[in-house]
Amino acid sequence: MVSDKPLGRPRSEDRRRAILSAAIAELREKGYAALTIEGIAARAGAGKQTIYRWWPSKADVVLDALLEEASDAIAMPDEGSLPGDLLAFLSATFRQRGQRPVLIGLMAQALLDPMFAQVFRDRFLFGRRAVLRQILDRAVARGEIAEGIDPELLIDVVYGVLWYRLLLDHAPLDDEAGRRLAELVVRAVR
Missing domain, CATH: 1.10.357.10 (Tetracycline Repressor, domain 2)
Known part of the structure; x- marks a missing residue:
């Protein structure tokens, strides 16, 4: 029997929000060219592997952060x-x-x-x-x-x-x- 449960740990909403906030803060502070997954991870208190598991690139992290802010604002x-x-x-x-x-x-x-x-x-x-x-x-x-x-x-x-x-x-x-x-x-x- 095949399980319907996804593999790995489920996404933590608090962790996701921390990563998106960190991405925006890093971007505003350093600019897009200097933005790194490592910098986002350090600021968010998350592992690089967590970010890469959820987003394929820094642009995708930033896009999700922007979409969230735009829908709220x-x-x-x-x-x-x-x-x-x-x-x-x-x-x-x-x-x-x-x-x-x-x-x-x-x-x-x-x-x-x-x-x-x-x-x-x-x-x-x-x-x-x-x-x-x-x-x-x-x-x-x-x-x-x-x-x-x-x-x-x-x-x-x-x-x-x-x-x-x-x-x-x-x-x-x-x-x-x-x-x-x-x-x-x-x-x-x-």
Whole structure:
């Protein structure tokens, strides 16, 4: 008879959270290039083998940490109107500008590693796009978006601004930028 129990010890939720927190702390302190599994393990009080058993690479550890933080910090707003929803969403998103080292590191890894690129797109980028798509879909249902508007292009515009400013750091990602971008999108859809 084959057992349904997984091999090895089960994951400890406390240990998992400690590792994810350590990964973010190490990343912010040292940057992505200097981030190591050894450093994460030491800060978390975990063994390297535990980390490698749960995640195939440092990028995967950081991605899980980022996903957890994003789901906690950027909720799906429902302010009753497209301008209100966009402003709430973009304000919460732009408030995460402290994640710049994390996002830049993951984007760099995605550019260098096609396998990780697919995981990053599927688990993070497409997930964030889906939230914005829901906001736009609600606006369509309320009649706030003119017929023929391409929602995917609008999503590209919003995230294009975000990523361009994150990567080049040439202009702020602040509440004012969020407000102006929300106004631009609202004008474009009418």
